[in-house]
Amino acid sequence: MEATEYMTGELCDGTTPYCKFKENEGKVISIKGAIHNIRDMSDFAFIILRTARELIQCVYSPEFSDYRMAENVVEQASAKITGKVVKSQTRDGSERFEIQIHNIEILSVPAAIPPVVISKKKVNCDLNVDLDYRPVTMRNPAERAVFKIQEGIQRGFREYLSKNGFTEIHTPKINFAGAEGGTNVFKLDYFGKTVFLAQSPQLYKQALVPVYERVFEIGPVFRAEHHDTSRHLNEYISMDFEMGFIDSFTDIMEMETGVLKYIMELLKTEYAPEVELLKVDIPAIDKIPCIRFKDAKQLCVKKLKNITDMKDFEPEEEAFLGKWAKQQYGSDFLFVTHYLSKKRPFYTMDDPEDPEVTLSFDLLFRGIEITSGGQRIHDYNMQVEKMKRLGMNPEEFETYLMLHKYGAPPHGGLGLGLERLTMHLLGFKNVRYAAMFPRDINRVTP
Amino acid sequence: MEATEYMTGELCDGTTPYCKFKENEGKVISIKGAIHNIRDMSDFAFIILRTARELIQCVYSPEFSDYRMAENVVEQASAKITGKVVKSQTRDGSERFEIQIHNIEILSVPAAIPPVVISKKKVNCDLNVDLDYRPVTMRNPAERAVFKIQEGIQRGFREYLSKNGFTEIHTPKINFAGAEGGTNVFKLDYFGKTVFLAQSPQLYKQALVPVYERVFEIGPVFRAEHHDTSRHLNEYISMDFEMGFIDSFTDIMEMETGVLKYIMELLKTEYAPEVELLKVDIPAIDKIPCIRFKDAKQLCVKKLKNITDMKDFEPEEEAFLGKWAKQQYGSDFLFVTHYLSKKRPFYTMDDPEDPEVTLSFDLLFRGIEITSGGQRIHDYNMQVEKMKRLGMNPEEFETYLMLHKYGAPPHGGLGLGLERLTMHLLGFKNVRYAAMFPRDINRVTP
Numbered sequence: 001m002e003a004t005e006y007m008t009g010e011l012c013d014g015t016t017p018y019c020k021f022k023e024n025e026g027k028v029i030s031i032k033g034a035i036h037n038i039r040d041m042s043d044f045a046f047i048i049l050r051t052a053r054e055l056i057q058c059v060y061s062p063e064f065s066d067y068r069m070a071e072n073v074v075e076q077a078s079a080k081i082t083g084k085v086v087k088s089q090t091r092d093g094s095e096r097f098e099i100q101i102h103n104i105e106i107l108s109v110p111a112a113i114p115p116v117v118i119s120k121k122k123v124n125c126d127l128n129v130d131l132d133y134r135p136v137t138m139r140n141p142a143e144r145a146v147f148k149i150q151e152g153i154q155r156g157f158r159e160y161l162s163k164n165g166f167t168e169i170h171t172p173k174i175n176f177a178g179a180e181g182g183t184n185v186f187k188l189d190y191f192g193k194t195v196f197l198a199q200s201p202q203l204y205k206q207a208l209v210p211v212y213e214r215v216f217e218i219g220p221v222f223r224a225e226h227h228d229t230s231r232h233l234n235e236y237i238s239m240d241f242e243m244g245f246i247d248s249f250t251d252i253m254e255m256e257t258g259v260l261k262y263i264m265e266l267l268k269t270e271y272a273p274e275v276e277l278l279k280v281d282i283p284a285i286d287k288i289p290c291i292r293f294k295d296a297k298q299l300c301v302k303k304l305k306n307i308t309d310m311k312d313f314e315p316e317e318e319a320f321l322g323k324w325a326k327q328q329y330g331s332d333f334l335f336v337t338h339y340l341s342k343k344r345p346f347y348t349m350d351d352p353e354d355p356e357v358t359l360s361f362d363l364l365f366r367g368i369e370i371t372s373g374g375q376r377i378h379d380y381n382m383q384v385e386k387m388k389r390l391g392m393n394p395e396e397f398e399t400y401l402m403l404h405k406y407g408a409p410p411h412g413g414l415g416l417g418l419e420r421l422t423m424h425l426l427g428f429k430n431v432r433y434a435a436m437f438p439r440d441i442n443r444v445t446p
Numbered sequence: 447m448e449a450t451e452y453m454t455g456e457l458c459d460g461t462t463p464y465c466k467f468k469e470n471e472g473k474v475i476s477i478k479g480a481i482h483n484i485r486d487m488s489d490f491a492f493i494i495l496r497t498a499r500e501l502i503q504c505v506y507s508p509e510f511s512d513y514r515m516a517e518n519v520v521e522q523a524s525a526k527i528t529g530k531v532v533k534s535q536t537r538d539g540s541e542r543f544e545i546q547i548h549n550i551e552i553l554s555v556p557a558a559i560p561p562v563v564i565s566k567k568k569v570n571c572d573l574n575v576d577l578d579y580r581p582v583t584m585r586n587p588a589e590r591a592v593f594k595i596q597e598g599i600q601r602g603f604r605e606y607l608s609k610n611g612f613t614e615i616h617t618p619k620i621n622f623a624g625a626e627g628g629t630n631v632f633k634l635d636y637f638g639k640t641v642f643l644a645q646s647p648q649l650y651k652q653a654l655v656p657v658y659e660r661v662f663e664i665g666p667v668f669r670a671e672h673h674d675t676s677r678h679l680n681e682y683i684s685m686d687f688e689m690g691f692i693d694s695f696t697d698i699m700e701m702e703t704g705v706l707k708y709i710m711e712l713l714k715t716e717y718a719p720e721v722e723l724l725k726v727d728i729p730a731i732d733k734i735p736c737i738r739f740k741d742a743k744q745l746c747v748k749k750l751k752n753i754t755d756m757k758d759f760e761p762e763e764e765a766f767l768g769k770w771a772k773q774q775y776g777s778d779f780l781f782v783t784h785y786l787s788k789k790r791p792f793y794t795m796d797d798p799e800d801p802e803v804t805l806s807f808d809l810l811f812r813g814i815e816i817t818s819g820g821q822r823i824h825d826y827n828m829q830v831e832k833m834k835r836l837g838m839n840p841e842e843f844e845t846y847l848m849l850h851k852y853g854a855p856p857h858g859g860l861g862l863g864l865e866r867l868t869m870h871l872l873g874f875k876n877v878r879y880a881a882m883f884p885r886d887i888n889r890v891t892p
Binding site for chain 1: 451452453454455456457459478479480497498521522523524553554555556557558559560579580581582584585590593594597600601608611613614615616617618619620621622632633634635636637639641643650653654656657658659660664665666668670672680681683690691693696697699700701702703704706707731732733734735736781824825826827845846848849850851852853854855856864882883885887890891892
């Protein structure tokens with residue numbers, strides 16, 4: 001018995017990507033894609049082929065097409081088009097190339113016409129209809145560009161941290177306890193036991209600091225919050241990092257500043273087609289100003305009316321602070337530091353100079369919070385005491401406390417919601433535009 | 447009100463990584479890490495400092511140490527050590543560097559001695575004890591090396607596919623239906639509705655083929671299988687890809703071959719310290735032989751006794767085929783193709799030349815299956831008919847079938863379990879050694 005075939009890892013289907021059109025001008029090449037749009041001009045026709053990132057204009061004309069237009073040449077059919085690469089006429093004088101069709105080979109045909117029009121610049125329908133038909137509406141170039149940019153954001157986060165000595169981790173989503181206490185967690189029957197879906201990788205990423213010093217994770221988290229707002233999702237992608245051997249909690253803010261600079265640069269270069277298509281206003285990041293919570297609060301009290309909650313910010317105050325940072329420092333970002341101890345989670349390090357406040361921060365982007373982070377308690381006795389003070393039972397956190405008990409370096413970290421950052425970068429009013437298949441209190445489909 | 451501080455993304459703590467020791471020979475530098483081991487030799491002492499990827503030997507001696515050894519210099523304490531870089535004496539004559547300690551600054555101290563010894567070459571305890579104390583046992587260099595290599599595997603998968611035009615996706619883990627039908631799924635109460643945890647990103651990754659042509663995902667999947675074996679986990683990391691516009695299902699096998707070659711090369715270069723520490727036998731991949739299921743079955747029947755199931759393989763048969771591939775072709779890998787139609791999922795494309803078999807494959811690695819993949823049905827009517835033939839109700843798959851109804855190119859893909867590949871690459875007998883925090887029918891902690 002002999003193996004008749006071998007796989008070598010070589011793969012070539014003979015097609016030519018658009019980026020190679022210029023060097024193939026005048027030559028006959030093949031491309032594959034979906035027929036995105038057909039415009040019949042009576043004596044000739046434009047067939048717009050949709051590839052992974054481009055729309056390629058192909059021209060059908062009896063002048064140079066041997067092929068006879070057939071019934072199965074329809075929108076959403078998959079096709080292989082062979083023809084000559086020629087420079088196309090563009091209104092703005094930019095250099096573009098098109099294909100003079102010699103032949104069309106149809107690879108598959110749809111069974112029905114899409115229920116929403118996806119070949120226009122934008123999908124013009126109600127958000128709920130859009131979401132109901134996401135497998136179809138995402139074929140629209142503007143819609144898919146959103147999630148290509150989202151890919152760029154998480155890729156930038158990963159690449160920058162990897163270059164800076166971080167190890168990528170994947171921690172379990174089935175947890176025996178909720179990270180931030182018992183509320184807002186989804187419960188699950190697990191072979192007769194009640195377990196929880198991870199609200200955050202917090203406890204695991206901290207546990208791995210004495211192992212790898214610096215770790216990050218990009219993965220789903222689940223929050224059973226009963227909110228029906230434009231900002232909440234019940235499942236989202238959290239980008240988390242945690243770093244050990246910090247000298248100050250500002251080390252975490254410096255690292256985040258580096259991450260954000262890298263992401264924005266990556267989007268401008270590697271994601272230029274999508275940035276241009278969506279006219280994304282990429283923020284310039286030079287240096288990010290920092291202000292203490294209590295100073296920021298004073299600013300708000302001075303400029304805004306009816307401020308009653310002195311312990312936290314209302315969205316209105318964050319919006320004001322965002323404008324202030326832009327006017328005063330020309331910055332789209334603002335770090336607010338030293339939040340009140342009673343408003344931060346049990347693992348947050350209090351400021352030794354003022355235990356009422358913490359070594360923590362939020363990052364505002366254009367007036368909206370996109371990150372919470374800070375230094376964590378690394379000393380065992382300090383953590384146990386804080387838990388007791390907060391009415392928690394340290395015995396329930398035995399495995400978590402192994403971290404502190406058996407030695408942990410000074411450390412801290414942060415979490416950054418991928419959909420929320422995408423939303424604010426693209427200027428959406430609703431986070432659902434920035435989630436491929438959003439999960440909210442009313443929606444678990446498609 | 448003025449911001450008093452700015453973040454610029456610059457971060458430098460003044461320490462010198464081990465890779466820069468050579469160029470700093472004879473100079474006084476600082477390093478930070480955990481005290482991994484102390485060996486007191488009466489008139490001098492070795493302090494082994496554990497950094498993210500190294501163990502660094504530091505020598506304490508009254509001859510050159512101003513510092514007086516204090517009580518808090520204990521194992522698992524975090525420390526900053528300052529001293530002179532000198533060439534060390536090694537038995538094998540290789541070039542290594544150590545630190546002559548001038549000063550030790552203790553950054554944090556543990557509250558207790560670890561319950562298991564982690565400073566030896568290996569953690570010598572029962573698997574269950576090891577897992578109970580994972581936050582501690584993973585500090586052992588051999589143990590953490592396992593998951594550093596695991597990082598390398600998933601990184602190689604991602605990098606190779608990204609270079610080949612794939613888009614990274616993150617699809618929802620809260621699903622309205624199980625991908626492979628209703629069995630073995632975890633159920634969840636979702637605001638009064640019953641929903642499921644994703645068994646696979648199958649239906650989503652297929653839906654995104656007409657959008658991005660090529661997509662991949664690295665993320666958790668959940669299987670409520672009631673098995674208690676050395677091979678099963680109830681939550682694991684699945685590496686999935688799906689590619690459109692294929693000419694044949696072998697395109698998927700070629701892509702996987704390319705992925706595996708890239709991963710192994712990456713491990714040999716970027717993960718050399720861990721590969722060396724664990725003495726990993728990295729397989730050489732030149733070309734991977736392919737054999738049809740029915741031919742492989744004949745081989746097994748000829749050579750093995752008591753083969754009764756003619757529709758699938760027993761583990762014993764896979765082991766035999768693995769040895770056969772090694773002897774016959776010198777290959778650690780073997781593709782087995784054309785599995786029986788009744789043994790593959792509903793979305794698998796049947797072979798037009800023989801509808802009893804499918805355009806599918808498994809990949810065996812050293813005689814154990816690590817991948818299942820194949821071409822999917824892209825035609826709407828073909829998929830609806832196959833569903834009906836299998837007794838499924840197409841109406842329950844309405845959103846899934848949008849893919850086919852509104853046009854999909856010929857496509858296919860595969861899934862690869864990260865823990866299982868790690869397990870077999872490292873030669874473990876139990877998959878739990880290759881899962882940081884395994885989830886099985888008896889374990890959801892830590």
